[in-house]
Amino acid sequence: MLFCFTSSHRTAGFDLLDRLERGADAVIDAIRAEQAVTGSVVLATCNRFEAYLDVDLAQVQLPDHAAAGLVDLIAGAADVAADELRDGSELLGGDAVASHLFAVSSGLESVVVGEGEIAGQVRRAYTSARRSGAVTHELERLFQGASRTSRGVKNSTGLMTQGRSMVRLALDLAESRFADWSAVRVLLVGTGRYAAASLAALRERGVTDAAVWSRTGRAQAFALSHGIAAVPADGLTAAVASADLVITCTVSPALVVTHAIVDEAMELADVDKRLLVVDLGLPRNVEPAVAELERVELLDLETISLHAPLEELQATDSARELVGAAAAEFAAKSAERDVEPALVALRQHVFEQLEAEIARQASRDVNGDIERALRHLVGVLLHTPSVKARELARDGDAAAFIEGVAAVFGVEPGASVAESNVAEQGLETA
Known part of the structure; x- marks a missing residue:
């Protein structure tokens, strides 16, 4: 039987999501070691952490025991208090699993409703689990249905093709800080999932002065393929000192831009310099204490999500109808x-x-x-x-x-x- 553990921006704070993301590998290992779980796909994005499971109910005493046990299992693996996780999550079973995943993969449950990146994230989570041999026939059917549904929403409504994303929302919020984007000096920290999207969105606004730094040594390759400057491995502080806007987008499990680095950079910079730091990483890439420094402003995922447009202003009735119809058909086939x-x-x-x-x-x-x-x-x-x-x-x-x-x-x-x-x-x- 299929069911889903979900913790997202709708149910939990970004601090909890951050800790779940850091413990994702341990959670995956713990779930796959559970005898009653015959298959699993774990989806970890910047605003949600979910586990889609195929459970053999013959190996558990009662369904509610299985549900409670799953929360305890995830809490232990991620080093999170079980009560905190229970308060910040939901458990879905039966037909509700397909309805939820189809809406998620179609961008209807995202911070920015209709954002197009989520479909790829769902697909990559499924592909990774499939390569590991963790996908059962029922999970295969579920995720194939999610893929068809998201394509249908995109092709029929255009909801996922209108440039909605966390990157663009962050830059919209930064718009008031910069009168002329062509004069803004940008530093990208990381070559991860949002780096290319961030650079594309910046160029649409007229940014021409951009550089990239990577802790993994990939800066040179990224810079060459995107036509920007590469910052040497030991040049992060100096690069921050010369930038007007720093966007972090790595998948590093540790903080990359610390209070000490930014503090030193501001000492090196002109006295009238102001710096905006946008943290798109989860786990977070920037130490929260950076926001306490003078002339420095920090926009992290939690702050950005508070300014997301209301769902009713972005979602279309036709998209939700398509998702509802697809979920109903999945349930009918299951029946x-x-x-x-x-x-x-x-x-x-x-x-x-x-x-x-x-x-x-x-x-x-x-x-x-x-x-x-x-x-x-x-x-x-x-x-x-x-x-x-x-x-x-x-x-x-x-x-x-x-x-x-x-x-x-x-x-x-x-x-x-x-x-x-x-x-x-x-x-x-x-």
Whole structure:
């Protein structure tokens, strides 16, 4: 059964998200070591931390125990207090998982609604898990559905093609600090996921003076491919001193731009210099104490998110309708799968009777006419139950078909769907 642990800007502060991001590798290892978890995909972005899991409920006592155990597992691995994590997260099960992921991958749950970067982040999380062998058939179906849905939203509504992103929002907030972007000296710290996007957005505003520094030694390659200057490994402080705007966008688990570095840089700079530092990293790249320095202003993800436009001003009704329809179809297909064991058992029972009858008629059926007629008759008779089974499943009444097959034919496909549905409802409300 699928369910999702989610902690995002909607439920938690960026300090908690920061700690979850730093503990992501440990969380992934802990989840995959759990026997009841047959598959997992962990999504960690600048404003959310989520784990999508396929859980074998036969290996847990009760669904609510599984849900509570997951919170404790993640809290322990990420070194976060369980109560804090419980207050800053949600647990979703059953049909709600697809509805949530489809909305996330379509940009409808982002800080900046409709931002286009999230679809790629979801895809990379899925691809990474798949390469590690952690993706089950159900997770495969879930994430393939999310990919189709985000493409549909992008192609049908244009919601994800209008330049919405955390980078652009940050630069919008910085607009009032700079009268002439062409005169602004910019330092990019890092060559990570936002570096190229930041540079593109800066150039759209007219920035021509940009340089890049990287703790990993990738600055030279990034600079050559993007036509900007590269800062030597030991030149960070001097580069900060000469910059008007510093944008950090690394995936470093440690702070990169510290209070000491900026303090020294401001001592080297002109006395009338003012510096804006934009921290797009999660975990955060800039030490919060930087904001306490004179003539220095810090915009981090938490501050930027507070200025995000209201969802109602950006989301379109058609995008939400597409997501809702896709989630409903996913749920319907999942429900149809619930009746498959009963359908298989029914067909097996009927064909066993058919083969026995064909064997009895073999001596009389010289030309095979009786066999062909019997097989045709069985196919016709099984068509209506097959269609009805799927209709009942889509209407949420798969148990009626399973119980009917058992009552009429004495066929028992195994654990009833009614039992699994009760378990699923218990997990959703945990």
